Amino acid sequence: xxxxxxxxxxxxxxxxxxxxxxxxxxxxxxxxxxxxxxxxxxxxxxxxxxxxxxxxxxxxxxxxxxxxxxxxxxxxxxxxxxxxxxxxxxxxxxxxxxxxxxxxxxxxxxxxxxxxxxxxxxxxxxxxxxxxxxxxxxxxxxxxxxxxxxxxxxxxxxxxxxxxxxxxxxxxxxxxxxxxxxxxxxxxxxxxxxxxxxxxxxxxxxxxxxxxxxxxxxxxxxxxxxxxxxxxxxxxxxxxxxxxxxxxxxxxxxxxxxxxxxxxxxxxxxxxxxxxxxxxxxxxxxxxxxxxxxxxxxxxxxxxxxxxxxxxxxxxxxxxxxxxxxxxxxxxxxxxxxxxxxxxxxxxxxxxxxxxxxxxxxxxxxxxxxxxxxxxxxxxxxxxxxxxxxxxxxxxxxxxxxxxxxxxxxxxxxxxxxxxxx
RNA sequence: GGAGGCUUCGCCUAGUUCGGUCUAUGGCGCCGCACUGCUAAUGCGGUUGGGGCUCACCGCCCCUCCCGGGUUCGAAUCCCGGAGCCUCCGCCA
Numbered sequence: 001x002x003x004x005x006x007x008x009x010x011x012x013x014x015x016x017x018x019x020x021x022x023x024x025x026x027x028x029x030x031x032x033x034x035x036x037x038x039x040x041x042x043x044x045x046x047x048x049x050x051x052x053x054x055x056x057x058x059x060x061x062x063x064x065x066x067x068x069x070x071x072x073x074x075x076x077x078x079x080x081x082x083x084x085x086x087x088x089x090x091x092x093x094x095x096x097x098x099x100x101x102x103x104x105x106x107x108x109x110x111x112x113x114x115x116x117x118x119x120x121x122x123x124x125x126x127x128x129x130x131x132x133x134x135x136x137x138x139x140x141x142x143x144x145x146x147x148x149x150x151x152x153x154x155x156x157x158x159x160x161x162x163x164x165x166x167x168x169x170x171x172x173x174x175x176x177x178x179x180x181x182x183x184x185x186x187x188x189x190x191x192x193x194x195x196x197x198x199x200x201x202x203x204x205x206x207x208x209x210x211x212x213x214x215x216x217x218x219x220x221x222x223x224x225x226x227x228x229x230x231x232x233x234x235x236x237x238x239x240x241x242x243x244x245x246x247x248x249x250x251x252x253x254x255x256x257x258x259x260x261x262x263x264x265x266x267x268x269x270x271x272x273x274x275x276x277x278x279x280x281x282x283x284x285x286x287x288x289x290x291x292x293x294x295x296x297x298x299x300x301x302x303x304x305x306x307x308x309x310x311x312x313x314x315x316x317x318x319x320x321x322x323x324x325x326x327x328x329x330x331x332x333x334x335x336x337x338x339x340x341x342x343x344x345x346x347x348x349x350x351x352x353x354x355x356x357x358x359x360x361x362x363x364x365x366x367x368x369x370x371x372x373x374x375x376x377x378x379x380x381x382x383x384x385x386x387x388x389x390x391x392x393x394x395x396x397x398x399x400x401x402x403x404x405x406x407x408x409x410x411x412x413x414x415x416x417x418x419x420x421x422x
Numbered sequence: 423g424g425a426g427g428c429u430u431c432g433c434c435u436a437g438u439u440c441g442g443u444c445u446a447u448g449g450c451g452c453c454g455c456a457c458u459g460c461u462a463a464u465g466c467g468g469u470u471g472g473g474g475c476u477c478a479c480c481g482c483c484c485c486u487c488c489c490g491g492g493u494u495c496g497a498a499u500c501c502c503g504g505a506g507c508c509u510c511c512g513c514c515a
Contacts, residue, residue, distance in 0.1 A: 042474060046484040053443095053484090056496045060442050067495095074495035239432080239471090369453080371471075 001099050001358045003373075004035055017105040020112040020320035031102055034095040041091040045084040052077050101207065104355040106320045107292070107329035117319035118332075124303070125312030127336050128393055135339035136388040137270040140166060142399045142419040145391070146271060157268070158260060158275045162384075165417045169387055170278060172410025174253060177280035177305055177382035181251030184301065186282060189252045191230035194221040199233035202360040204326035204352075211261045227252030228378045231283040235362045239371055240285060242364035247286035247294055251381065254279065270388065272344065277384035284377045285362060288354055291375035295351040298379035299331050302347040305381055308406040311389045312336040314343050326352040335389035346386055349379030 007014055011028055018025045055074045062070060111119045140146025145166025151159035162170050178188050200206050200222045205213055214223035224230060231252045240248065256279050267273035282301065286294050299315070306313050318330040327350035334343035354373040357363070363371040394402040399419040403411050411417070 039474065042484080046474065049485085050483055052495080057443060059495065071495050076495095078495060369469085 001355060002102055002105055003354065003358070004031075004099070006105075007031060008035065014102070014105060017320075018103075020106045020110065021103060021323065022112075022114060022321040023103065027098065027102055031095075031098050034091070034098045038088070038091040038095045041084075041088040045081070045088040048077065048081045048084050052081050100201075100359075103323070103325040104328045104353060106323065107351065107353075110323070110329050111317055111319045112321070113319045114321040115319065118316040118322070119319075121315040121317055121331070123312070123314040124306075125310075125336075127312050128338060130338050130395065131397070133338040133392060134395055134399065135270065136272075136391045139391045139395055139399065139401060140270075140387075143391075143401060143417050144420045145169065145417070146387075148270065155275075158273065160271050160274060162387075165411060166387065168411050169390065169407065170384055172407045173309070173382045173386055173390075174278060174280050175410060176308060176406055178251060178253060180301065180305060180308075181249075181280065181282060181381060184249070186249040186251040189227075189231065189234075189250050191224075191227045191234075191252045191254045193224050193227075193230075193254050193257070194219075195224055195229055195233065196221060199229055199236070199360075200224075202236060203229045203232045203356055204324065204359070205229065207325050209324070212259050214257050214259055223257035224254065225258045226256050226279060226378075227254035227281045228283060230254070231281065231378075232356050232362075232376055233360055235285060236360040238361075239363045239365060240374065242285065242287060242374060244287060245290070247284045247290060250283045252281045252283060254281075256383075272385060272388055274384070279383040280381040282349075282379045282381055285357070285364075285374050286377070287364065288373070288375040291351050291353055291377060294375075294377055295329065295331075295349060298349045298377055299333075302333050302349060302379055302381065306333055306335065306346070308404065309386065309390050310404040310406075311346075311386075311393050313346070313389075318348075324350065326350065326355050328353045328355070335386070336393060337389060338392045338395075344385075344388070346383065346389060347380035350377065352376045352378070 002014065007028070011032060014028045014031075015025045018028060052074060055070060055077065059067065059070060059074070111117055134142075137146065137148060140148075143166070144164045145162065147161040147163055151161050154161075182188055194216065197206070197220065200213065205225065209225075213225060215221075216223070231250050234250070235248075242248065255276055257276050258274075260273055260275060263273055271277070282298055284294050284298065303313075303315070313333050313335045316332050316334060318332055323330050330348060330350045332345050332349075333347040335346040336342075337344045353375050356376045357374045362374045362376070364374050366372045390404065390407075391401050394404065396402065396416075401417045403415050403417060405415075408415055
C-alpha cells in the first residue's frame with residue numbers, strides 16, 4: 001500500500017508513477033475520493049460517539065425521573081451511533097479495496113514503458129563459443145543429472161527429478177549462496193512454504209498474480225512462490241530494533257511453487273520454467289532512507305554469485321510497466337543461455353520501499369521514538385534455473401561439463417562431469 | 423480427534439465475582455530531570471498502539487484489554503462464535 005499522506009500532499013507524483021507503469025491514472029482520483037469519504041464518515045461517527053460517551057458519563061450521577069429521560073435520549077443516540085459506525089466501516093473497507101489495488105510508486109530513474117523497454121546497464125563475462133551447443137535437457141540426460149520424463153510421469157508437465165550430479169549441483173549452488181550470505185552477515189533461514197492468506201496478501205501476490213499461486217482450499221493456505229513471502233511476513237505486526245546503518249538481512253532457503261497459469265506453451269522444454277524449484281533469497285528490512293543503497297548492495301551480491309559460477313550475464317533495469325505491484329525499482333540479472341542464443345533471467349532484486357511493510361505492519365522506532373514503516377527489499381542469490389546456465393555455458397564438445405571452481409567441493413571435488421556410459 | 427486451562431499497554435502483572443471517568447494497577451525495561459568525581463544506587467516525572475481535527479506547536483476527540491458478533495443508555499467485565507498458546511489422553515510419525 002502506498003502512503004496516503006504522500007498521496008494527499010502530492011497526488012501528481014502518484015499519477016506520474018501510474019503513467020510510467022502504463023497503468024490507470026484515474027484510480028489515483030478514486031483513491032483520493034475514497035480517502036476523503038472515509039475521513040468525513042469517521043468524523044461524523046466520532047462526533048456522535050463523543051456525545052454518547054459524555055451522556056453516558058452523566059448517567060452515573062443522576063437518578064429517578066431525570067435518569068429515565070436521559071436513557072430515552074441516549075437510546076436514540078445509540079441508534080444513530082450504530083448507523084454512523086456502519087457507514088464509517090463501509091467507507092473504510094471501500095478505501096482499503098482501492099488502496100490495495102494501487103501499485104507502489106515507481107522510483108525516479110526507472111525506465112518508463114513495458115516489458116521490452118528495459119535498459120541494459122552492463123554485460124559481464126565472455127560468451128563461450130560453442131558449435132551446435134547442446135541444451136540443458138540434453139546435457140542433463142547425458143550426465144544423468146536431470147530426468148524430465150519421469151518428472152512428467154510422476155507429477156505432470158513442468159516437473160522434473162534432479163538426480164546424481166544434478167542433485168549435487170543444486171545443493172552445492174544453494175549452499176554456496178547460503179555461505180556467501182552468511183559471510184556478509186545475513187541470518188540464514190529455512191522458511192515455511194505454506195502460508196496464511198494474510199502473508200500472501202501482505203506481500204502483494206494476491207493481486208495481479210493471484211492465478212500464479214497454488215492454494216490449498218481445504219486448509220486455506222497458500223504455497224509460496226518465493227521465500228520472500230514468509231520472510232516479509234516474519235516480522236509482521238512488530239516494531240523492530242532497526243538502528244541506522246544496521247539493516248536486518250535474512251537469507252531464506254525454500255522450495256518455491258508456481259502455477260505458471262499464463263505461460264502455456266512458453267519454455268515448455270527443460271527446467272527453465274517449472275512448477276517447483278528451490279531458491280536462496282536475500283531479504284532486507286531497513287530504514288526507508290537506506291533502501292536505495294541497499295538495493296544496489298543486493299545487486300552486487302547477486303553479481304558476486306554469478307561470478308562464482310562463471311557464467312556470462314547482463315544486468316537490466318526493468319521498465320516501470322514490468323514491475324510487480326510491490327516494487328518501486330527492479331534489476332534483473334540475465335545469464336547467457338547458449339542453446340537459445342539469448343539472455344534469460346536468473347536473478348531479480350526489488351526495492352519495495354515501504355509498500356509491503358505497510359501492509360504487513362513492520363515498523364521501527366525513529367530518533368523521536370515514533371514508530372515508522374520500514375522498507376523491504378529482496379533479491380535472488382541462486383535458484384534451480386541457474387543449473388541451465390551452468391550446464392550450457394560450461395559444456396564441452398563431448399557432452400561433458402566443466403565444474404566451476406566454487407562448486408567443485410560440492411561435487412566431490414570433481415572438476416568435470418562426464419556423460420554416463422551406455 | 424477428546425477434556426481442561428489461559429490470552430490485559432515492550433515484558434511480567436492487578437482488575438472480570440456484583441457492567442458505569444478503566445487505556446486500565448503495580449513491577450521491570452526505556453526516556454527526561456535532580457543528586458553523585460564517573461558508574462551504580464536513590465528520588466521525581468514521563469512511557470500502548472492506531473486514526474481524525476489542528477497540522478508549527480500546544481491541545482481536543484474517536485478507536486484499541488486475542489478476533490468477530492450480540493445484550494445494554496453504557497462492556498476489559500455479561501452472552502454467542504472463532505483463533506492462538508499450554509497441559510493431559512488418544513492416534514500417527
